[in-house]
Amino acid sequence: MTTDVIETLSSIDTRASQIMENALARKKALAKEFDEKAQIMSDQIQSQCQSHMEALTRELDEENARQINNLSLQAKEDLAALDENYKTNHDKYVREIFSRIIGA
Incomplete structure (x- = not known):
């Protein structure tokens, strides 16, 4: 009996002991699977x-290229407007400057 x-x-x-070993092996397998996933x-992230x-x-x-292009076009338009203003008013500006210089 003893x-x-x-x-x-x-x-x-x-x-x-076998159950514990199997549980440990399963735990390791699950940990590996978790790490892989x-x-x-x-x-993916x-x-x-x-x-x-x-x-x-x-x-x-x-967007930057569009803004640069828009600024470039605006600058050309502004420069053309200034050039046109200068051509139109050149003589007037010369007379005004001359008048200021001579004090008339």
């Missing part, structure tokens, strides 16, 4: 962020 009890306890202990998710940043950069570059 031998049967010892054998039963030994068998229980062996099965308990987390890495995949991280890579980083890729999406990179794509989004590139799209935003393109949009900003296009």
